[in-house]
Amino acid sequence: MLRPDNTHDLAEIIGTAVQENRTLEIRGGGGKTDFGAPRACDDVIDMRGFSGVSQYDPAELVLTAGAGTQLSEIESLVAGENQMLAFEPWDYGLLWNRGGVATIGGTIAAGIAGSRRVSMGSARDHLLGFEAVSGRGERFIAGGNVVKNVTGFDLSKLVTGSWGRLVALTQVTLKVVPRPRLVASFALDGLSPAAAQRAMNVAMGSQAEIAAAAYLPGDPSQTVFRLEGIDPSIAARRQLVAEMHAELGMLRPLSEDEGAQFWERVQQFVALGEDQPLWRIHLPPSQGAAMAEKLDPAGEAQWHLDWAGALLWIATSLDADTIRDAAASAGGHATLVRADATMRSRVPALHPPASGVAKLESKVREAFDPMGVFASARFGGGKSARAD
Amino acid sequence: MVCLPQPDAETLARREDIRAALCAIVPGEGVISDQDELRPYESDGLTAYRQMPMLVVLPETVEQVSQVLRYCHANKVRVVPRGAGTSLSGGALPLSDAVVLGLGKFKSILEIDYDNRVVVSQPGVTNLAITEAVQDRGFHYAPDPSSQIACTIGGNIAENAGGVHCLKYGLTTNNVLGVEIVLIDGDVVRIGGKQLDPAGLDLLGVVVGSEGLLGVVTEVTLRILPRPDTARAVLLGFPAVAGAGKCVADVIEAGIIPAGMEMMDKPAIECAEAFVGAGYPLDVDALLIVELDGPAAECDYLITEVEAIARANGASFVRISQNEEERLRFWAGRKAAFPATGRLAPDYYCMDGTIPRRRLPEVLERMGAMSAKYGLGIANVFHAGDGNLHPLVLYDANQPGQLEKAEAFGEEILRLCVEVGGVLTGEHGVGVEKRDLMPAMFSEVDLAHQQRLKCAFDPDMLLNPGKVFPQLHRCAELGRMHVHGGKVSFPELERF
Numbered sequence: 015m016l017r018p019d020n021t022h023d024l025a026e027i028i029g030t031a032v033q034e035n036r037t038l039e040i041r042g043g044g045g046k047t048d049f050g051a052p053r054a055c056d057d058v059i060d061m062r063g064f065s066g067v068s069q070y071d072p073a074e075l076v077l078t079a080g081a082g083t084q085l086s087e088i089e090s091l092v093a094g095e096n097q098m099l100a101f102e103p104w105d106y107g108l109l110w111n112r113g114g115v116a117t118i119g120g121t122i123a124a125g126i127a128g129s130r131r132v133s134m135g136s137a138r139d140h141l142l143g144f145e146a147v148s149g150r151g152e153r154f155i156a157g158g159n160v161v162k163n164v165t166g167f168d169l170s171k172l173v174t175g176s177w178g179r180l181v182a183l184t185q186v187t188l189k190v191v192p193r194p195r196l197v198a199s200f201a202l203d204g205l206s207p208a209a210a211q212r213a214m215n216v217a218m219g220s221q222a223e224i225a226a227a228a229y230l231p232g233d234p235s236q237t238v239f240r241l242e243g244i245d246p247s248i249a250a251r252r253q254l255v256a257e258m259h260a261e262l263g264m265l266r267p268l269s270e271d272e273g274a275q276f277w278e279r280v281q282q283f284v285a286l287g288e289d290q291p292l293w294r295i296h297l298p299p300s301q302g303a304a305m306a307e308k309l310d311p312a313g314e315a316q317w318h319l320d321w322a323g324a325l326l327w328i329a330t331s332l333d334a335d336t337i338r339d340a341a342a343s344a345g346g347h348a349t350l351v352r353a354d355a356t357m358r359s360r361v362p363a364l365h366p367p368a369s370g371v372a373k374l375e376s377k378v379r380e381a382f383d384p385m386g387v388f389a390s391a392r393f394g395g396g397k398s399a400r401a402d
Numbered sequence: 403m404v405c406l407p408q409p410d411a412e413t414l415a416r417r418e419d420i421r422a423a424l425c426a427i428v429p430g431e432g433v434i435s436d437q438d439e440l441r442p443y444e445s446d447g448l449t450a451y452r453q454m455p456m457l458v459v460l461p462e463t464v465e466q467v468s469q470v471l472r473y474c475h476a477n478k479v480r481v482v483p484r485g486a487g488t489s490l491s492g493g494a495l496p497l498s499d500a501v502v503l504g505l506g507k508f509k510s511i512l513e514i515d516y517d518n519r520v521v522v523s524q525p526g527v528t529n530l531a532i533t534e535a536v537q538d539r540g541f542h543y544a545p546d547p548s549s550q551i552a553c554t555i556g557g558n559i560a561e562n563a564g565g566v567h568c569l570k571y572g573l574t575t576n577n578v579l580g581v582e583i584v585l586i587d588g589d590v591v592r593i594g595g596k597q598l599d600p601a602g603l604d605l606l607g608v609v610v611g612s613e614g615l616l617g618v619v620t621e622v623t624l625r626i627l628p629r630p631d632t633a634r635a636v637l638l639g640f641p642a643v644a645g646a647g648k649c650v651a652d653v654i655e656a657g658i659i660p661a662g663m664e665m666m667d668k669p670a671i672e673c674a675e676a677f678v679g680a681g682y683p684l685d686v687d688a689l690l691i692v693e694l695d696g697p698a699a700e701c702d703y704l705i706t707e708v709e710a711i712a713r714a715n716g717a718s719f720v721r722i723s724q725n726e727e728e729r730l731r732f733w734a735g736r737k738a739a740f741p742a743t744g745r746l747a748p749d750y751y752c753m754d755g756t757i758p759r760r761r762l763p764e765v766l767e768r769m770g771a772m773s774a775k776y777g778l779g780i781a782n783v784f785h786a787g788d789g790n791l792h793p794l795v796l797y798d799a800n801q802p803g804q805l806e807k808a809e810a811f812g813e814e815i816l817r818l819c820v821e822v823g824g825v826l827t828g829e830h831g832v833g834v835e836k837r838d839l840m841p842a843m844f845s846e847v848d849l850a851h852q853q854r855l856k857c858a859f860d861p862d863m864l865l866n867p868g869k870v871f872p873q874l875h876r877c878a879e880l881g882r883m884h885v886h887g888g889k890v891s892f893p894e895l896e897r898f
Contacts (some may be wrong), residue, residue: 073651074758154848160756162788162828164562167852171607192580192657215517221631235675298596300517324598347601360804365601370591
């Protein structure tokens with residue numbers, strides 16, 4: 015494993031690998047290593063040498079940090095100023111019992127966002143600029159240090175969620191947001207999935223300004239709405255939600271602890287067993303409950319809905335084609351998050367794109383990494399498959 | 403005046419063949435070749451720059467767009483995509499050897515889906531028409547560029563358009579979920595949809611704001627939001643710009659995210675007030691319009707807080723809108739600020755840089771000094787909440803040399819924005835206008851990485867050439883790898 019701590023060394027490492035026709039895997043804390051197919055890379059670059067917050071100006075709502083900085087370090091730093099990363103990134107490594115190691119670079123490269131994504135956007139909406147070394151072994155920058163910027167192509171969007179296939183991120187500049195003064199969660203108990211979905215559709219289309227909405231099946235099931243803001247506003251919006259759903263029963267306020275626990279369960283999914291493959295299905299929001307019932311008609315699988323139905327987490331042994339066909343026909347796509355090595359080497363983690371998009375993606379990868387130094391079997395690339 | 407790419411004599415010689423081929427693809431009145439009829443296309447919202455196009459084609463179907471591009475690709479004809487032509491950076495400025503591809507006939511809203519809170523639309527629909535289509539059900543499309551009655555949603559995608567409300571609701575990029583895009587080779591590709599995240603690479607993220615360099619968008623899927631129950635605005639006057647700047651920072655730091663937070667300086671206030679009589683105070687140096695939206699209880703509560711923050715920063719004038727009519731009147735002055743500067747000078751040149759908020763007083767002071775140096779007036783309006791400046795350089799195009807002076811003044815302002823940690827453009831785009839300033843922000847290596855993305859989409863560089871990038875490198879040249887020094891893997895680095 016290589017552990018550079020400056021862009022010059024990193025560029026040399028990548029340039030050398032290009033010359034020697036070797037492949038490199040870019041790694042932060044390594045919590046998400048088991049996402050994607052098993053693969054053999056010639057070497058791993060540990061990015062944690064690029065560590066530390068270099069600039070944080072709370073009044074400007076902007077923070078710049080080395081990509082290898084611990085996510086937890088950044089979160090506690092901004093919490094100290096009563097601010098937050100509004101896309102609610104969470105510790106994805108927990109899915110593989112490798113919590114506590116997440117870096118900000120890994121979080122951005124994987125495009126991780128939590129329940130608040132539905133109201134405040136995803137990681138891509140909060141990355142203002144970055145510094146990186148491309149597969150050409152060249153350091154470059156893109157974006158800027160201000161929120162409003164349309165200078166040049168928006169490469170910040172492209173590198174977010176690119177899973178280390180285009181560049182090695184060395185530094186990221188993020189938008190931070192003031193923490194809401196108050197967070198309150200309210201539950202409707204015992205709704206069927208379909209009724210819960212309808213309730214979420216109505217609430218999201220109302221003036222209640224729902225910060226997050228999720229559904230946990232169970233006995234009883236819980237449909238929970240999170241409201242954030244100032245006290246009088248939350249009171250008014252709570253009243254609105256209660257009235258629009260009056261026929262569905264009482265809108266039960268959750269205590270602060272109960273609320274925190276609920277959102278942790280939704281986000282981190284640790285409650286689910288590890289014996290079944292775990293899928294993350296992205297859908298038009300109104301399709302969430304119907305998809306869950308379609309994939310789990312007998313009510314045996316473990317699943318829940320986040321993002322008001324736009325995100326279905328489901329642990330099921332259904333075959334991959336069935337899941338992906340169902341997701342695609344509903345206008346969505348399915349990511350295989352966690353599975354045993356055999357399945358992961360057979361089933362691509364990312365939903366295979368239509369041919370036109372696949373062609374574009376391949377050309378874009380080539381633009382940043384012409385020799386395939388970052389390509390591997392992890393996402394169906396790698397030296398042998400680079401002829402595309 | 404910027405240089406445009408050399409026209410290709412061979413293409414110009416083939417003009418008649420190209421016209422005939424395009425007429426075969428888009429029959430009827432879909433191809434414009436008459437000089438008088440081409441005239442309206444010679445410029446966009448940046449009227450200082452003009453160039454007659456070779457031809458204009460106005461397809462009506464996606465299939466026609468695909469065939470036009472396929473033909474242009476096969477015959478190496480340059481293409482300039484165009485929506486309503488309201489770009490303020492010359493994004494739709496024609497080339498003498500290029501076909502302007504106008505999307506004006508794509509005027510239908512295809513689907514309104516309230517359960518998923520999206521509108522699917524063709525690109526030639528105006529920004530405002532999206533909101534108008536959904537407002538009876540209490541929804542709106544949040545990005546609201548000031549040209550929203552005229553500008554098209556396709557053009558908004560190309561330019562990643564903003565507006566006064568993007569402080570709270572984001573730019574276009576934060577409100578688009580999917581596009582159908584026709585590539586230069588005629589391939590029709592769908593990216594994104596009604597779901598929230600991409601399946602693979604976020605290609606949508608780079609298509610938005612690509613200024614017509616990557617493809618031609620033929621369909622968009624937009625996120626719509628419930629319109630807030632209440633909106634209230636407050637006018638705050640300050641005896642000094644520094645107090646207004648501090649007030650903006652304090653509001654944001656208090657955790658209040660207003661729907662809009664605009665600032666005007668003294669010349670802008672005076673022009674606007676004389677023009678529309680919005681009730682602006684004339685004895686202040688800076689005026690803020692702060693708008694809060696949401697439940698009535700929230701607006702009432704926060705407006706009191708904003709007022710307290712303003713007073714603590716020395717506000718000498720506070721007026722809170724008492725009704726919708728008054729709120730709109732507060733905005734009328736701000737919206738008229740650009741044309742209102744006509745009282746001071748016949749022409750204005752609108753700039754668009756973004757700076758870190760805290761540098762505002764210093765930047766204003768230095769712009770004042772530049773104004774004296776160039777002998778040209780300046781009026782300033784800002785989207786203060788996000789540090790996006792719109793200095794209006796005042797000049798008279800009929801006075802020889804004044805346009806050139808205004809351009810030089812503008813360039814110095816944008817360089818100043820970069821120097822203090824900001825950027826060249828917050829929402830108007832690079833276009834031709836800021837193209838040659840790109841090296842102030844980006845190195846050659848940075849720009850080459852952006853240009854290779856262009857090459858991935860359009861290897862012959864036929865789409866909107868001469869925009870965004872200061873130098874036209876051929877894609878083959880950009881693709882070449884430069885060999886690195888070290889022959890062995892980095893020896894001094896620890897391996898474990």
